[in-house]
Amino acid sequence: MDPKPNSRTDIRTRHMTLDEIECAIERFPRRRIGFYPTPLHKAENISRKYGVDIYFKREDMAGPGTISGSKVRPAEFIIGEALEQGVTHILxxxxxxxNSATQLASAAIQAGITPIVFLYDNLGEGYPAAWRGNLLLNKVMGIEVHCFPRKPDESQEKVWDQTLYPAVEVRKAQLEAEGNKVLVAAAGAIHPSGLAAHLLTYKEISEQSHALGFTPDYLYHTTGTGGVLPAFVAGNLLTGGASRVRSIAISSYRPDNYIHHGIIVDRVKAIYGSLRQIPPTEGDIMAEIDIDQRFIGEDYAVPSTEGTAAIRELAMSEAIFLGPVYTAKGFAGLLTHIREGKVPAGSKVVFLHTGDTSNLFEDPRITGAIAG
Structure with missing residues (x-):
């Protein structure tokens, strides 16, 4: 991926069409792994119940396995860059x-690159007593997994800084000393080469909704590490799109956190740079960002009452399954916004189903009382 224009004559400021965006992205290194376009369909029963037309964009069906999600798109570009550079291992x-670690690892396996994942204890219970959910999938795929337990009173940041990230650097140095080439991708499969990937999701939504005879009034999604949001904001600004992007947070976007509004702004600007466009002002970008942090619940990966109810309601009405960590909290936010009138009756809404269904088979402290 070429993150910067070669000269100022390469930079354009006008709006781009969806086709122009796709053509610009085509020049990025990419290994095609997912099955695209993913479906977009209306959830008839729950739409009737709430008086709002709710459509699901099924990134959970992206592949390459039956349990996947939205991280496969950026993984295609991360893998593309890795193959171009002769990378042998992705950490x-x-x-x-x-979800991101498992999806990026599965994409690496597809491309013949060895994945290694470093995982911290989100429950604060020590080394997992049983391999469940994504952890089990990693084991079935034969992935080298390093687990880092933490005490209940230890912060996530302490584990990252003192044990996990140092271990990544040690393993990277070992591999390089053996003659391997290593690429490291941050949490959430965040890497410069994949930031623009979800512009293609935005393009698919626009084209598929047009084919179905509507323009979305709102695009809803769950936001954690901030992989989708910058691309959707950039998509709106680049094309003059009319759909309002609304994000439901599953972890804090406070200014001192590892992810916050300023990071999203920086990523939008990076996407513009990769497309050889002059980015909008920070104020224009911030005006497009609408993050509701009311649905995090007690903490990240801790089930919320609203999320558990959303899982059951959607499963019983549509036989569509959400995951307790991400998508359930996002969909709970959408339903609450409808009840509050933030989404008026008769609106057309697209909800981005980013995956997370493997977490239905996690520890009960994560899944909640989904069985009733």
């Missing part, structure tokens, strides 16, 4: 239940 990090 990434996350929580024990990490």
């Amino acid at each position: 990434t990090v996350g929580a024990y239940l990490s």
Whole structure:
């Protein structure tokens, strides 16, 4: 991926069409792994119940396995860059239940690159007594997994800084000393080469909704490490899109956190740079960001009452399954916004189903009382 224009004559400031955006992205290194476009369909029963047309964009069906999600898109570009550079190993990090680590690892396996994942204890219970959910999938795929327990009173940041990230650097140095080439991707499969990937999701939503005869009034999604949001904001600003992007946070976006509004702004600007466009002002970008932090619950990966109810309601009405860590809290936010009138009756809403269903098989302290 070429993150910066070669000269100022390469930079354009006008709006881009969806096709122009796709053509610009086509020049990025990419290994095609997922099955795209993913489906977009209306959830008839729950739409009727709430008086709002709710459509699901099914990134949970992206592949390459039956349990996947939105991280496969950026993984295609991360893998593309890795193959171009002769990378032999990809190292990434996350929580024990990490969707991104599993999805990036599965993409690496598809491309013949060895994945290694470094996972911290999101429950604060020590080394996992049983391999569940994504952790089990990692084991079935034969991935080298390093687990980092923490005490209940230890912060996530302390584990990252004192044990997990130093271990990543040690393993990277070992591999390089053996003649291997290593790429490290941050939590959430965040890497410069993959930041623009979800512009293609934005393009698919626009084209698929047009084919179905509507324009979305709102695009809803769950935001954690901030992989989707910058691309959706950039998509709106680049094309003059009319759909309002609304994000439901599953972890804090406070200014001193590892992810916050300023990081999203920086990533939007980086996407513009990769497309050889002059970015908008910070104020214009911030005006597009709408993050509701009311649905985090007690903490990240701790089930919320609203999220558990959303899982059951959608499963019983549509036989669509959400995950307790991410998508359930996001969909709970959407339903609450409808009840509050933030989404008026008759609106057209697209909800981005980013995956997370493997976490339905996690520890009960993560899944909640989903069985009733």
